[in-house]
Amino acid sequence: MNIKHYLRRAVSLPPHIIIKKMSDKIARKVAFVRRRQHDMKLPTFTEALSSHDKLGSFFKCVPVELLLPHKDWIIAVTEHYLAHRFDLLGSGWVQVRHGMRCRGVEGHVYYAGREVTPDKDGHWLEGRINRANVTESKRIWRFIDGDYSPINWHLDFKSGYLWSGDTWFQDIPYGHEPGVDIKVPWELARMQHLALLVWAYSLSKNGREGFRHYDVYRREFCNQVLDFIATNPPRFGVNWRCTMDVGIRVSNWLVAYDLFKAHGAEFDREFDSLFFKSIYEHGLHIVNNLEWYSQLHGNHYLADIVGLLFVAAYLPRTPETDVWLAFAVQELVEEVEYQFTSDGVNFEASTSYHRLAAEMAVYGTALIMVLPPEKLRALKDYDYRLHRSIPKLRPASMQLYPLEGSEEKTPFPVRYLEKLEKMAEFAMHVTMPDGHVPQIGDNDSGRFLKLQPVYQSMTVAGAKMSYNNLDTYNVFPDDTVYWYEDHADHRHLVAAINGIFQRHDFADFATEKQLEYYIVKSLCNNGRSFSCCSKKKNNYKEHDTSDNGLELYTYPGFGLYIYKSKFLYLAVRCGHIGQNGNGGHAHNDQLSIELAIHGVPIIVDPGTYLYTPLPEKRNLFRSTAMHNTLSVSGKEQNTWHEGRSGLFGMLDQAKAKVVEINTHKFLGEHRGFGTVHRRLLDIHERYIHGFDECNLSEKKTVVFHVAPGVKITMAQRDSRLDLYYGKLRVRLSAETGEWSVHESFHSPGYGIIQNCQLVKLQSTQNSIRWLAEIVETK
Structure with missing residues (x-):
């Protein structure tokens, strides 16, 4: 971050906070220097653990x-993985290897290093x-x-930029060169493709052809x-x-x-020993490098906690792992309360980050529910003094709560389980008729587990024609089948959460996602089902039976309002910028709308595209003018700081709020332009x-950002225009x-970009009236 950013922040803070922040920063710097010196001299691999x-x-x-x-798609994508081909963050299916030639990102191409000839004894690793x-x-x-x-x-296999493997982790730069995206190696190294190898293993072992x-x-x-x-x-x-x-x-x-082991696979002792040791090393790294900051802790910290939870759950009990488990459970409960609204x-003001965080919450919850009694005793017996990181671990024993209809107790209060159930309700209500969610706020295509990703088949030629990021793709001939991952289908999340609650409406909604339902249900002792919300009045939903059955779902905690019928889907954004006012994953989308008719998206949010590789594109895609709302020349609803320091934050100047709302009417306003912009929708x-x-x-x-594939015709004298998709026609x-x-x-999806059109209605008048009407239907 540059000096201007720090000065701006300092002016807005009281003196004691400034002193505290400065002392904390100095302490961290001193600690980093000591740790770096230690790690440069001595091996960072731990000694062998008990065999x-x-x-x-x-x-x-x-x-x-x-x-x-x-x-079909399991066969195809696992063949890619066996060949070390990956399609991540808009890369296209490419083989990730030493010495590969990369296509670059919008003209930015780097030398990816030389080829290697690996030898059995590992001499190629020297240097x-x-x-x-x-x-x-x-x-x-060996x-x-x-x-x-x-x-x-270590390679950004989109731009070709190569990070050094012998650089200490805190010295690794990012956002420092144009076109370079540190998220690319990070995404690959999450290794979310490994579970899909299990599905191929199982199908092959059961005699299915093609494997x-x-x-x-x-x-x-x-x-x-x-x-790795x-x-x-x-x-x-x-x-x-x-x-x-x-x-x-x-x-x-x-x-x-x-x-793999549940499906009958066996591993040799040498692999198990190395794997076990690395699991411990991952846990050690997490607990010593928690991404918790007093002013803000979000999805990064939640991933730290759930990762530590998995490590502590799988490793045998020791005083150290007992503390890890107790801390992870404590913080999961705390973070669900902190990071999810009532x-x-x-x-974080993002539908995609809701999916990511909720995935971590449901799988973390399910894992705790299946812990054996011996592991659960750690929650009573741990020594809190062994935990030396911030935040602190409270002394034993941890408070447990009875499960409804059961004598069992869990660390989860009723409020926690209510929120978990409501996470699925939101995902269900926000989903459009075509099975996709609107891209409100940032979308980095982030996931926790990918046990049932959604793939669509097309040809390579079709993919190149549809997506600009693939226009120079040449790995396969144009007539080859190309499997494209659909990042906007969140129904699997509802299925996973339903593995705990087993609600009929969740099951009907996510009927095609039974795999994750089964996995979570089997984790939770074959589905001790309980529901906290279904027995209560749903205060988020209003029915109107007098006019075509429009339903309104209100989510003021997000700032999102959804109107639904069998014919129409309308989402309206109006609310806070997320992250307790930091706005790191919010867009300038106040009073913006998304519209679908008969299941066909017509007016859509443009998405995110990229973060640090191209800051100008990052800021373009989150700007007011790229959203379906009113924009004013030279003004943003909320401003942000210049440079890299401003890419993940904005100042909440809009202060958007809903003035009046019912099943026929939405009235909202914001003050981001220095005066009020008010939008009324009938x-x-x-x-x-x-x-x-x-x-x-x-x-x-x-502005009306038109969905790809929707055509536009202009009437004479520019008095109106028609948007059409097949026989469906919407007139503006x-x-x-x-x-x-x-x-x-x-x-x-992140790194993926395609052409589309947008419609502008320009005026110098202070009041602008417009009409969107359906003139022909499918």
Whole structure:
């Protein structure tokens, strides 16, 4: 962060807070210097642990019948993984290896390093691993199959930028070069693809055609894990830089390993020993590098906590792991209370981050519910004095609460379980008829586990035509089948949470996502179901039976209001910017709308595209002018600081609020332009009257970001225009102002970008009236 940013922050804080922050920063710097000196001199791999210790086992074998509907894409994507091809964050399916040539990001291309010729004894690692760790790295490499080709875990395989594997983790730079995205190696190193190798293993073992011999998938799991351990010594390289990713990686390792064993796989003693040791090293790293800050702790810290929970649950009991478990349980309960509002919605003002955080919450909860009595005793017997990180661990014993209808007790108060259930309700209510959620706020395509990703098949030519990030893709011929991951389908989250609550409406909504329902249900002792919300009056929903059955779902904790019928879907954004006012993942989207008719998206949010690689694109996609609201020339609803320090924050100047709302009417306002912008929507099933009012002399523009695939025709004299998709036609008209059509962009997932169009209604008047009406239907 630059000096201007610190000065701005300092001016806004009281003196005692400034002194505290400065002393904390100095203390952290001193601690980092000492830790760096230690790690440069001595190996960071831990010494061998007891060979008699074994990891716990929690996940159950999944019936092959639940996997069969997904057989085609499982065959295809696991073939890619066996060849070390990955499609992450808009990369396209590319083989990630040393010496590869990368396509670059919008013209920014870097040298990805030279090819390597790996040898069985690991001599090729010399010069790549720091001197203190290279001996152990070479020893680990000897356990990898001789015909295995190493993955380059330190590479941004989109731009070609290569981080050094012998750089201490806190010295790793990011956001320092154009086009370079540290999220790319982080995403790969989460290793969320490993669980899919289990599904291929199971289908192959059950004699299904199209797969390799089942043991190929087990060996690939072992080789990739050992490859990572050997080439990423603890606290060195890009993949230890962010504790969140360490937590997600170790959770995915443990889930995949546990699922392999549940499906009958066996591992040799050498692998088990190295794997066990690395699990411990991941836990040690997490507890010593928690991403908790007094002023803000969000999804990163939640991932730290759930990752530590998985480590502590699977490792045998010791005084140290007892403390890890108690701390993780304590903090999971605390963070669900802190990070989720009373209506069950994540506090970061993003539908996609709601999905990520809720995934961590449900799998963490399910794991705690399945802990054996011996493990649960740790919550009574731990020594809190052994925990030396911030925040503090409270003294034993931990408070437990009775489960409704059971004599069992858990660490979860009723309020916690209510919020967990409401997380699924929000995901269900916000989902559009086509199964996708609107992209409110940031979308970095982040996930905790990918046990049932959604893939769509198309040709390579179709993918290149649809997505600009793939326009130069040449790995496969144009007529090859291309499997594209759909990042906007959140129904699996509802299915997973329903594994705990087993509600019929959740089951009906997520009927195609039975895999995650079964996995969570089997974790929770085959589904001790209980529901905290279904017996209470739903205060988020209003019915109107007098006019075409419009339903209104209100989520003031998020600032999102959803109107639904069998014919219409309308989402309206109006509320806080998230993260307790930091706005790190919010967009300038106050009073913006999303509209779908007959299940067809018509007016959509443009998405996110990228973070640090191209700051100008980051700011473009979160700007007021890119959202379906009123914009004023040269003004933003909320401003942000210049440079990298401002990419994950904004100043809450809009102070948006709902003035009046019912099933026919929405009236909201914000003050981000220095004066009030008020939007009134008169909502009916076949038309929406809009009225925007803002008393400024500058030119004003009402923007409608049109969904890709929707065509536009302009009427004579620019008095109106039609949006059409097949036989569906929506007409936009206005009493005053001038309509125009412009080229724009849409990003359905992080790093993915496609062409689309946007419609502008421009006027200098302070009041602008417009009408969106359906003139033809499917």
